[in-house]
Amino acid sequence: MAKIDEIKEFLTTLRVFFTVSIAIMVAIGGGLITSYRQQTFDVVFYIGIFSEFILMISVLFIIKKLKSKTKEIKDL
Numbered sequence: 001m002a003k004i005d006e007i008k009e010f011l012t013t014l015r016v017f018f019t020v021s022i023a024i025m026v027a028i029g030g031g032l033i034t035s036y037r038q039q040t041f042d043v044v045f046y047i048g049i050f051s052e053f054i055l056m057i058s059v060l061f062i063i064k065k066l067k068s069k070t071k072e073i074k075d076l
Contacts, residue, residue, distance in 0.1 A: 004076050011069050018062045025055045 028048050035045045 004073060007069055007073055007076075011066065011073075014062055014066050014069070018059065018066070021055055021059050021062065025052060025059070028052055028055070 028051055032045065032048045032052070035041070035048070
């Protein structure tokens, strides 16, 4: 397989991870808003906040990798 095809496949995989991460963030965010409105601050609420934070960091990492791989294709 050519180098460019390998990079394109990796980009596709990163885009899928990005999409799934955003969908999970939206779902958890909705649950957090519901818990906040009902003033239910239990363990699940704090786990949700921690999960959102971890997902934000992973999304930033994914975006950084997407940029670098896109630039790598440009250089080929």
